[in-house]
Amino acid sequence: MxxxxxxxxxxxxxxxxxxxxxxxxxxxxxxxxxxxxxxxxxxxxxxxxxxxxxxxxxxxxxxxxxxxxxxxxxxxxxxxxxxxxxxxxxxxxxxxxxxxxxxxxxxxxxxxxxxxxxxxxxxxxxxxxxxxxxxxxxxxxxxxxxxxxxxxxxxxxPENSAGRRMQTDFISVPPDWTVGQTIDYMRETPDLPERFYELYATDEERRLRGAVSLDALLRARRPVPIAELMDEERRRVRATDDQEEVARLFGKYNLVAAPVVDQDERLVGVITVDDVVDVIEEEAEEDLKALGGVTRDEGLSDTVWTIARGRFPWLFVNMLTACLSAFVISRFENALEKMVALAVLMPVVASMGGNAGTQTMTVAVRALATRELNRGNALRILRRELLVGVLNGLGFAVILGAIAATAFKIADLGAVIGLAMVTVLICAALGGLVIPLTLNRMGVDPAVSSGPFVTTVTDVVGFLSFLGIATLWFGLN
CATH class of the missing domain: 1.25.60.10 (MgtE N-terminal domain-like)
Structure with missing residues (x-):
């Protein structure tokens, strides 16, 4: 009992x-x-x-x-x-x-x-x-x-470097040890890392000679030297490498762990896949926030003052770009007074351009972050985006042209808004790609800075093309 x-x-x-x-x-x-x-x-x-x-x-x-x-x-x-x-x-x-x-x-x-x-x-x-x-x-x-x-x-x-992300607990053994010695060492040593995927061979000065995965170690016989099992070409990262570069390395080569070395190739730590998943999540969140004009550190638990202070600069820049758009509109005051339909339709043109520009900009910023977009393929991608702009522009030119002509009983108005739509979508594709590329070349984060510039280009071009073409077409000076 x-x-x-x-x-x-x-x-x-x-x-x-x-x-x-x-x-x-x-x-x-x-x-x-x-x-x-x-x-x-x-x-x-x-x-x-x-x-x-x-x-x-x-x-x-x-x-x-x-x-x-x-x-x-x-x-x-x-x-x-x-x-x-x-x-x-x-x-x-x-x-x-x-x-x-x-x-x-x-x-x-x-x-x-x-x-x-x-x-x-x-x-x-x-x-x-x-x-x-x-x-x-x-x-x-x-x-x-x-x-x-x-x-x-x-x-x-440095902040956001591999050195900040690495674990300093790892297993390193001399390359002349045997599999049996290594297994006995791991069984008898109490302060080993709680979880590990591979061990490393280092010389007397702690320089990395190679890596041995656990499956290779456990499948080998006890007398086999570690030197025969180690991968001397094992992918490694430097402690000063940016964490985004480390994440790309893991994704490209399907790594679960990578040794971290200093400038003298001495082993100083190890980065594992769980750390990289955190990096990927953080960087994706940071880019998403930057595109929306939100600081990377803003969280749901922040105070009202902290959030307002962080968002103010972005909103201020957008106010300035809106003022520029308003200035362009003011140059066509006479045309707007003579044809009210222009005031009704011009936000449609600008909005379509802004959305198209944001689409291209989002793809470009992400491609720059993942290094898929570079000098070698920039021209090809630009041609592709311009063709996309032409096709979408023609499609929406027909749709909006028919709607405008029917709604306002002015056939020529359909042609005017159609021409403006083609123009603004081509410029949106151009600006959505060229602006991030230019900012990246200047060393400025395109995720943070592209939005206001692309919005300005699409708004100004949208208003200028629609009102300008209408003014010339209908003689509204």
Whole structure:
């Protein structure tokens, strides 16, 4: 009977498991349930530390991050305090930067230092990299010397570089070791990385000689030297390489891990595919925000003032371009007074041009980011986009021309808007490609700066072509 009770005790669900079974965290759409948030908030307010420690121990770091964001700001810090050592600080890398900084600034440096010690080196660097230097120093000085030096080295690398993303825990062995020696070493060494996909052969000066995948290692016989298994041409990255370049390397060569070397070819870390997935997501989000005039750091948890301040410059630039368009319209005041139909139809022409320009610009910016668009194929792509502009222009010229002529009972008006439509769509294709290429050649991020220029070109050309052709056609001077 005692044995049966012992077995029952070992299989009994924890308090956190029982709660998650009773109150699922997410609904059918993957959002955090309101009932779940309310129950957790109540536990935090009651100070139920035992339940909260059990709960955070059951949640994945990404789920814990979503829970933190869903809580009221005053409860987030309290949750971490009540969870104590059971709180996984890697969850803070899953929340908005503003939320993370707010929490880290409120927590005692010693508490953050203890949490950082449990993280892999790349997660620790990511957690601390955006804090003020004074806060970083307060936390780092509470770490053991070896761990502090490791994180400090990571923070010295440029932002968005491979050095910031790499893990400094890896397995390296001499190339003259045998498979048997290597396997025994991995079995007997307690402080190996928690997860790894390959190991590396290095010489006495830690220079990378090659890489050995785990499947090759496990299929080889014990007496086989590592030198016979290692891939000397293994793709590698430099610690100073941009993270976008690293992501492209992984995608192009289907890598799951890559060694990171310094300028002297010494092995200093490893980047794995989970880090690269984060980079791809971040860069895609950054480009999408930039195209919409939103700063890369803006998050849903930012304050009204922070968001307004970040969006103001883009809106100001767009105001200036709108003023230029208004100036062009004002030059045709007499024509607009004599033919009201022009005022009704001119927004259609400008809108079509703006949409066509945005389509071409989006494709061009993305192609530049992935290095698919370059000097070698730019002319061919330009010819293609111009032909697309001509075809779409002719198609919409027929459609809008028929609509305009029918609606306003003026046959020539259909011809005028048709000619304007062809003109503006050709210019939209030209501007949507040439402007990003020019900005990229000048060293300016085309994702950030292309929008206002393309909009200006399409609006000005749209108004100028439609009103100009109408003025000449109908003699409205």
């Amino acid at each position: 005692a044995d049966d009770r012992d077995r029952a005790d070992t299989t009994a669900p924890t308090e956190g498991e029982a709660f998650l079974a009773r109150v699922p965290m997410r609904d059918e759409d993957g959002a955090v349930r309101e009932a779940f948030i309310e129950d957790v908030s109540g536990s935090i307010q009651r100070g139920d530390a035992g339940f909260l420690r059990s709960l955070v121990g059951e949640l994945h770091e990404a789920d814990l991050g979503d829970l933190i964001e869903a809580l009221e700001p005053e409860l987030r810090l309290r949750l971490i305090e009540l969870a104590g050592k059971d709180f996984d600080f890697s969850a803070l890398n899953e929340v908005d930067e503003s939320v993370r900084e707010e929490i880290l600034e409120e927590l005692p440096p010693q508490t953050v230092a203890e949490g950082v010690r449990e993280l892999e080196s790349d997660d620790a660097v990511e957690l601390l990299e955006h804090l003020p230097e004074e806060s970083q120093e307060e936390i780092l000085e509470r770490l053991p010397a070896s761990e502090r030096r490791m994180i400090e080295r990571g923070l010295l690398y």
